[in-house]
Amino acid sequence: MADEKVYNFMGFSKAAVGLSLVLILISVVAIAYRGLSLGLDFTGGTLIEVEYEQAPAVPDIKQLLEEGGYQNFVVQKFGADTSILVRLQQGFSDEIGGEVLSALRSSGQSVELVRSEFVGAQVGEELREQGGLGLLLALGMIMIYISFRFQFKFSIGAVAALVHDVIITVGCFAVLQWDFDLNVLAAVLAVIGYSLNDTIVVSDRIRENFRKVRKETPTEIINISLTQTLSRTIVTGLTTLLVLVALYILGGEALEGFSKALIIGIVVGTYSSVYVASSSLLMMGISKEDLMIPVKEGEELDEIP
Structure with a gap:
């Protein structure tokens, strides 16, 4: 990366974390006190x-x-x-x-x-409770998967990013009192998949650079990794948003809530992959020792790729 410009993403990490906490607080208060404007799918x-x-x-x-x-x-x-x-x-x-x-x-x-x-309501109280338990189970399985694939600190950051995205997306519907129906719920679940995929791509590059780059600090390595994945993040996000904007404009009332939820989720999910997941790694003190490949007996360290 000597000849390439590296953007100082983590220089804004404290401000980004502060912004996320404010948005989460507003969302939680809105959900708790204003509630969601539940559609007929939930109320009958x-x-x-x-x-x-x-x-x-x-x-x-x-x-x-x-x-x-x-x-x-x-x-x-x-x-x-x-x-x-x-x-x-x-x-x-x-x-x-x-x-x-x-x-x-x-x-x-x-x-x-x-x-x-x-x-009658298509989603009853029992189904809502089972859905909530299923979501918690899914987050737990995601933590286990990422812990095995990367490292435990990565799993904490990934789950924090997912919870961040869901709360803010749902919070927007509570603040603005948009109708929340099964289409919107499907969009929220799709946001989880999109955000997780984005976070894994970034985490994979961070792990690779922690093993490959020898002199830089963890903050510098994360900045390098985010810079290297920036073009992919922008292209993926913009092409997805183009489709969703077209759905919002041309899809009619049936797809309005679905497209709005996904547009918010894609923007928030891209942001969280860069700042929430990566900032969490720094706050937990990620180091090269956490990601070092174990040296087999008789092998020299320099022989490790």
Whole structure:
């Protein structure tokens, strides 16, 4: 690296850790006190199907429902362009179908009620608890895997980065009160996979340089490693974000929450791979001795690649 510029990433590590702690604190407070705006997948509600004589515009239907005093609803086309599903986050009653129909007919269009029924939550309390336990188990298995592949200090940094990414991504939905449904949950799980992959790539280069570079300090070795992986990190992150921005713009309401969660997660995950995981290694005092290849009896140290 003598002829190549090395960026001083770790020179900003204290400021980055401070920023992460502030964002995590805001996220935890928002989740605890404001809570998540859970979608119908988690809460259940009322499903109403109506049939229009002519294909309506979904934004116009939303406006009519908002003017009628309805909140936390989902409007989507169902099969034909004239068939519309309205899902309301409120309890079922015999009158609800007629009330919604009256609100939709206020536009002057011909609308007929096809069905009105209660839909239960797709994710019950028991499934949520099992999902939480499954996530904890997954984090534990990740720690074991990275401990065997790299070293125990790397596993602490990797799990810290994953927890950091999940809390901040979910925290954004709590702060801004965006709907949190199964699509968003799937995006959060995808963020875990993306962030873990990014962290492993960086960790692999750090381990390699700790064994190869002899004179530099741990901080300098980590800066060298992050500089060497920077182009890969930028290219991977930008190409992923291009796809997600296209999904957000063109994917419609069904993919809006999914794409928003992934956009936030990719940005935060890339940041955490550079600063949270790497800074954790420095705070735990990573050294060359931690990653030294054991010398077999009769071998000279200089013979180790």
